[in-house]
Amino acid sequence: MSIVTVQLGQCGNQIGQELFDVISKDCHNAQGQSNKTETEAYRACSQERFFSEDHGKDTPSARAVLVDMEPKVISQAIATAAKSGIWKYGEQSFFCQKQGSGNNWANGFCVHGPRHERDIMNLVRRQVEKCDRLSGFFTMMSLAGGTGSGLGTYMTQCLRDTYPHSFILNQVTWPYGTGEVIVQNYNSVLTLSHLYQSSDAILVHENDTVHKICAQLMNIKQISFKDVNKVIAHQLGSVLQPVCTSDGTAEYKRNPLGDLMETMVCHPEFKLLGLRNIPQMSDTALAYSAFTWPGLLKHLRQMLIAHAKMEEGIDWQVRPPLPGLPAVEKFTGNKESRFNTSLSNLLILRGKDVQSADQGAFADPALYTSWRPPGSSITTWRTPIAFNRYEKLATLVSNSQLLLKPLDSIVGRAWNMFASRAYVHQYIKYGISEGDFLDSFTALEQVISSYSNL
Amino acid sequence: MMSRSLKEVVLTLCRLLSHLGIEDVPSPELFRRAKFNRADATPDFWRLLFSVLERITASVTLPSETELDTKVHFVKSALWHSGYGAPELYQLPGDGSEGSRELLLALSWLFHKIDVLELLLLSQSRFTAGDETTLDEQCYHSLAYTFCPEENSDDSVMTGQLDKDIRHLQWLQGQLCFQWRILLASQEEMAALLYKIHAYTGGCHSDTSLSHLSLKEIRLIKDPEELSVMSKQLDADMVLLESYLEWKQLEPLYWQWMESVLDARVTELSCPENVIKVENNDVAFNKKNNMDSGSLAAGSKTGQMFKEPGAFKEKGASLKTLMIKKKQVDLHEELNTFDPSGKSLHKVGQTPSLLIRPSCQIVPTMACRLVLREEKKKTAKPPPERVHSVEVLASDVIKDLKEKEAILSSHLMKLKNDCKMNIQTRMEKTEGVIFLPPMKNIDSK
Numbered sequence: 077m078s079i080v081t082v083q084l085g086q087c088g089n090q091i092g093q094e095l096f097d098v099i100s101k102d103c104h105n106a107q108g109q110s111n112k113t114e115t116e117a118y119r120a121c122s123q124e125r126f127f128s129e130d131h132g133k134d135t136p137s138a139r140a141v142l143v144d145m146e147p148k149v150i151s152q153a154i155a156t157a158a159k160s161g162i163w164k165y166g167e168q169s170f171f172c173q174k175q176g177s178g179n180n181w182a183n184g185f186c187v188h189g190p191r192h193e194r195d196i197m198n199l200v201r202r203q204v205e206k207c208d209r210l211s212g213f214f215t216m217m218s219l220a221g222g223t224g225s226g227l228g229t230y231m232t233q234c235l236r237d238t239y240p241h242s243f244i245l246n247q248v249t250w251p252y253g254t255g256e257v258i259v260q261n262y263n264s265v266l267t268l269s270h271l272y273q274s275s276d277a278i279l280v281h282e283n284d285t286v287h288k289i290c291a292q293l294m295n296i297k298q299i300s301f302k303d304v305n306k307v308i309a310h311q312l313g314s315v316l317q318p319v320c321t322s323d324g325t326a327e328y329k330r331n332p333l334g335d336l337m338e339t340m341v342c343h344p345e346f347k348l349l350g351l352r353n354i355p356q357m358s359d360t361a362l363a364y365s366a367f368t369w370p371g372l373l374k375h376l377r378q379m380l381i382a383h384a385k386m387e388e389g390i391d392w393q394v395r396p397p398l399p400g401l402p403a404v405e406k407f408t409g410n411k412e413s414r415f416n417t418s419l420s421n422l423l424i425l426r427g428k429d430v431q432s433a434d435q436g437a438f439a440d441p442a443l444y445t446s447w448r449p450p451g452s453s454i455t456t457w458r459t460p461i462a463f464n465r466y467e468k469l470a471t472l473v474s475n476s477q478l479l480l481k482p483l484d485s486i487v488g489r490a491w492n493m494f495a496s497r498a499y500v501h502q503y504i505k506y507g508i509s510e511g512d513f514l515d516s517f518t519a520l521e522q523v524i525s526s527y528s529n530l
Numbered sequence: 531m532m533s534r535s536l537k538e539v540v541l542t543l544c545r546l547l548s549h550l551g552i553e554d555v556p557s558p559e560l561f562r563r564a565k566f567n568r569a570d571a572t573p574d575f576w577r578l579l580f581s582v583l584e585r586i587t588a589s590v591t592l593p594s595e596t597e598l599d600t601k602v603h604f605v606k607s608a609l610w611h612s613g614y615g616a617p618e619l620y621q622l623p624g625d626g627s628e629g630s631r632e633l634l635l636a637l638s639w640l641f642h643k644i645d646v647l648e649l650l651l652l653s654q655s656r657f658t659a660g661d662e663t664t665l666d667e668q669c670y671h672s673l674a675y676t677f678c679p680e681e682n683s684d685d686s687v688m689t690g691q692l693d694k695d696i697r698h699l700q701w702l703q704g705q706l707c708f709q710w711r712i713l714l715a716s717q718e719e720m721a722a723l724l725y726k727i728h729a730y731t732g733g734c735h736s737d738t739s740l741s742h743l744s745l746k747e748i749r750l751i752k753d754p755e756e757l758s759v760m761s762k763q764l765d766a767d768m769v770l771l772e773s774y775l776e777w778k779q780l781e782p783l784y785w786q787w788m789e790s791v792l793d794a795r796v797t798e799l800s801c802p803e804n805v806i807k808v809e810n811n812d813v814a815f816n817k818k819n820n821m822d823s824g825s826l827a828a829g830s831k832t833g834q835m836f837k838e839p840g841a842f843k844e845k846g847a848s849l850k851t852l853m854i855k856k857k858q859v860d861l862h863e864e865l866n867t868f869d870p871s872g873k874s875l876h877k878v879g880q881t882p883s884l885l886i887r888p889s890c891q892i893v894p895t896m897a898c899r900l901v902l903r904e905e906k907k908k909t910a911k912p913p914p915e916r917v918h919s920v921e922v923l924a925s926d927v928i929k930d931l932k933e934k935e936a937i938l939s940s941h942l943m944k945l946k947n948d949c950k951m952n953i954q955t956r957m958e959k960t961e962g963v964i965f966l967p968p969m970k971n972i973d974s975k
Contacts, residue, residue: 077715209719241711334712342704343697447694448701
């Protein structure tokens with residue numbers, strides 16, 4: 077089944093371009109591996125998922141719609157794709173204007189959105205019509221920018237209205253805690269609260285975390301946006317590339333988005349997904365490294381329970397609460413080393429000897445909230461095909477308290493600004509009222525409270 | 531000694547039953563022994579009834595190695611739910627040791643009253659062209675039951691466990707929703723692929739009214755190996771249908787024989803000591819079954835009638851003649867309408883016995899073949915008369931379904947409003963708790 081990708085704003089378009097690049101290259105690399113029929117099935121599945129092949133032309137085009145209010149980033153993305161020679165963006169599958177949204181969420185949501193809705197939805201419809209079978213939509217955008225967040229939120233609502241039964245996965249890039257934009261907390265609150273209404277799942281990448289990965293794991297000295305985007309694209313690719321079901325059949329999953337949702341985000345109050353990868357390293361180091369599945373999974377498990385977002389600096393002191401202990405006791409003790417309770421986890425394993433890897437360590441009921449029946453909260457998908465030249469790669473998609481702290485801090489800061497009505501008039505100008513703000517705050521407080529009480 | 535022709539009849543029946551996939555079909559000789567109420571034939575008949583009834587009650591699945599007394603219990607309650615009213619059966623001992631004649635009568639009642647053989651025949655997976663869709667309306671019936679929340683449910687404060695259960699339920703509901711959407715996506719995918727096959731192979735079929743190839747035919751073209759599998763399947767279908775035909779021809783003889791079984795029973799029951807036994811057990815039976823759902827009216831009425839020996843004998847005889855007469859008329863009709871194309875089978879499928887519907891969900895496959903026809907062709911000349919089909923236009927079906935959808939969604943709206951009202955009245959009772967309605971999308975236009 078196919079996924080139609082919608083790239084929104086500068087951030088979404090840059091990550092989208094890197095994602096398609098990683099996927100194309102991965103499919104090319106896969107051809108050298110092991111069993112020929114196996115890799116061919118993998119390649120074919122991935123191609124159908126992300127690319128359409130026009131008759132008589134060799135390079136496949138991405139099933140993507142590019143949207144931005146400025147032309148610069150889009151034309152760069154299109155040019156870079158064309159230069160790769162192995163994939164391209166479809167002709168006339170982009171929409172741009174001359175002027176940006178000026179980092180104002182309200183401008184994107186209330187002005188650009190309604191004004192360009194018809195044109196953008198037409199582009200989406202054309203991509204949908206090219207799919208023999210549609211799994212759903214994958215949108216990429218920044219949480220805090222103007223075009224990406226405001227227009228992206230509006231377009232997500234349009235997608236939900238037009239395709240009520242399709243799956244919608246939103247990837248959002250969380251802003252740096254130190255902030256690029258003064259109103260980023262307002263934008264984040266408005267985006268998240270609205271996406272919670274129309275999206276099925278929100279997959280979050282934190283700029284701070286990815287930046288640390290680049291510095292400490294990839295050993296990059298001068299970290300650019302491109303480096304950060306490459307890491308995000310790699311992580312996304314490791315989730316979205318074909319993978320087999322857990323019951324040992326060699327069939328690739330039919331409905332990638334649907335299967336992800338069905339295992340991860342069934343409860344309407346819990347839609348935030350976090351991603352962790354192991355190992356994660358620079359290309360040069362990769363060639364000299366060897367890993368075992370038990371070692372990787374042991375690290376990954378500790379990363380999960382100790383709130384660690386990468387494999388360096390894991391707190392090994394954190395232990396799951398003892399069974400039988402009353403729930404209140406879980407929250408006492410050192411706040412920093414507090415245990416991360418999960419709702420559901422999805423383990424995706426790719427590469428050599430993948431069948432030997434054991435998910436047992438993730439099945440411990442102590443890792444999960446008490447209302448999930450034991451054993452139902454962990455799912456494992458596997459494929460023997462290595463991803464992006466990593467001989468072994470484990471990805472953990474997790475619906476847990478991991479994002480609670482960043483969310484709480486964003487809402488807190490936004491609320492402080494809102495209390496003094498700072499910059500609010502700039503939103504009111506475009507049609508977002510104080511009441512809308514209050515609704516958004518309430519909605520997110522509910523999310524925070526739900527996650528805190530896991 | 532069973533007469534040769536009767537033995538043949540029962541043998542045909544046994545053969546049909548085993549072709550229908552019924553386990554534990556007894557030997558024809560046991561039927562004869564059951565007529566004389568021999569105890570040694572009883573366990574086999576309980577098992578046979580169990581296999582038959584289990585197959586037509588979709589909601590219950592018990593392994594075939596279940597203990598006999600469990601089977602006896604199941605058969606009794608399944609028969610009760612089907613409307614079988616003879617109290618003698620329900621008085622049989624729970625260990626399944628005696629009463630083979632009652633069981634034989636019950637089995638025959640199932641054949642006659644709820645067309646059990648035909649139901650089994652329809653539920654048997656047969657060869658299909660792969661282009662079918664169901665117009666089965668049974669799914670609506672389950673929706674038609676009004677959901678009524680408990681009026682006097684407990685308003686007390688939520689305990690911790692209840693809260694957990696609710697969250698778990700919400701999760702399960704969300705999962706169900708996602709699975710439904712996954713299913714919908716696969717159905718859309720299948721429809722798109724089927725359309726492709728039909729559109730690409732237009733004009734390929736020798737049958738001009740169809741004009742295109744079916745899914746099965748395409749599979750055969752892609753994989754000729756499958757031909758042997760398919761021919762085996764067709765052979766099995768043929769054998770099944772032939773044995774059904776054979777049974778239909780011999781069936782009148784079976785009912786004649788049943789008449790003699792009834793005679794034997796009437797003679798035995800008219801002895802005074804037997805009547806007393808019935809009376810005593812009848813009370814016990816009523817007491818025991820009061821817990822069971824369904825009204826006892828039919829059963830107890832018959833029971834009362836049975837208490838008067840004279841009246842019983844008289845009424846029993848007249849009932850018997852009536853029954854035989856009706857059977858003969860029915861049979862006559864059935865044989866007249868029966869044709870090998872399966873038309874009458876569909877008729878049976880459309881109107882499964884009203885008696886059994888509420889409790890035993892029988893799912894006949896009302897499959898219709900999908901045929902792609904070009905618009906202009908349809909108006910230019912009507913397709914030639916076909917022997918086996920009643921044609922329905924997809925647009926009509928869709929229109930019909932849309933109407934039903936409208937009814938259902940207005941019903942849903944009403945239910946939602948009721949729930950809202952309910953919540954509001956409850957909200958007024960609680961203090962110190964704020965209820966937040968879900969956030970509305972900002973209308974930015």
